[in-house]
Amino acid sequence: MLTQEQINFFHENGFLRIPQVFSEEEISALSDSLDNLIEDWALTSPGWSGPWRDVYFDEELEKQVKLTAMHDLHFYSDAWMRAVTHPKLAGCLAQLLDSSVELHHTTMHIKPPQTGHPFPMHQDDPFYEHTNGRFIDTLVHLDDTFHENGEIRFLAGSHKMGKLPHVLAYPDGTPCTPHLDPEEYKLEDTVAVPAKRGDVVVFHIYCIHGSYINQTKEPRRMVRMGFRDPHNDQVAGQSNGRPGLIVHGYRERRGEEELLKIT
Template sequence: MIGAKEAEFYRENGYLLVKGVIPKADIEVMREGVERIIQRAAKAKKDANHAWQGDYLPADELKKLVLKGFHDVHYHDASFMRAMTHPNMAAVLTQLIGPNVQVHHSKMLVKPPENGAAFPMHQDHPYFPHANHTMLAASLHLDDADEANGCLHVIPGSHKQGPIPHVGRHYLNHVEYPISMGTPCPAEAGDVLFFNYLTIHGSGPNRSERTRRNVLFQYKDPSDFPTENTHIDWGAGLMIAGENPHFDKAFPKFTVHAEQ
């Protein structure tokens, strides 16, 4: 799917947009999957607004913004599992991470029309720090995205700065790092934006009449261990490519919460 030139671009810039990673027919099935998750969550009264809070927008504007976000989507619907493990996805990941690639977690990020939430600029590193910084996000677009419906922005080369202190872990100072500072990454449905967890990124609100649905998969090298025992999701540990040389060293412990 990509060659040495693209892999080098990723190493230099900390991100890479790859066109047409997932076929359009699979995208259509995932859009339906997103809708069904939203409906199931509403029925279970677990459809809280996931819009980030803080001081990066005036309070009256912030309270109108909505983000429908759910973790571990590949446990909710098989269509996401297929995309997460798709041979095209694995082909890119092995170029960017190495022969061994492991899932860390998955989630969906749905910005509804007109009032879809923004993401202030941040690194993902503070949420799940790892020793070797191989962790990257693959943000799969289920809709065409541009600046009007809140496409992702990245700061090229910012991963080279290493971890930067964040406001209460969540985001960078929005005056020092406005979203407009990032390079917009418009994309079409089926495209994937890959970015390292140290790459500063964010996205503006969706003010358009179109929904912006993305599914984000985080991957890493299984030899890259967490430096904090935090953000352990269901999906952690599934192998996408190669082998796990450390199967006896790290495994999550799950608890089932049965309905009362």
């Protein structure tokens, strides 16, 4: 369980590192499963598009940067299904949301060695927009993170700014991956949150964050799991319209609300 000091820190800053949520046995099983998913299912690509790339990369590096990713790991692996329903994690999230907790998604983010994809400053809401901010993203760390491999970084307290307009297109109107203006929101202004294997870093859906490139000889393996108050309705984006597992508490009925549509 979280202390009141930890809960206060989260609400003040918009993020929190929770040490050793997963035991060594649990994280080893997740690590093995993740490696299998990378081998069998994940896709490696140049990563996020957008004008931010001209600011972050020179011409040569821009061609080399790669990101390995896939969605919904818990549909492919019993280890990851156990992870999303982990009692310790679910209990912590219930404390932070002060409500029942519904799973929204899981997404693998792997930064390959030496040229592993950095992330420009952004909020997560543009990717899966919800009615309000009662949504917490969690980062499960399969490896220790530090500056050289691109640990997560946050603009402390930025969740209090609410939803912000993001860059959604190139100057010619071609759509791109949502991100904040890199000239206005800079990684050097953020707080680094290095973490250990088995730790979880949680953050508010409006908290601005990003990370540097992985410069090491090993991949930086991390999985994001999104959770929400079941009554925080989604507006658009990833997994819109799909109900999630209740991992803590109970889905209260609102008025004459209809049964969930699973198909």
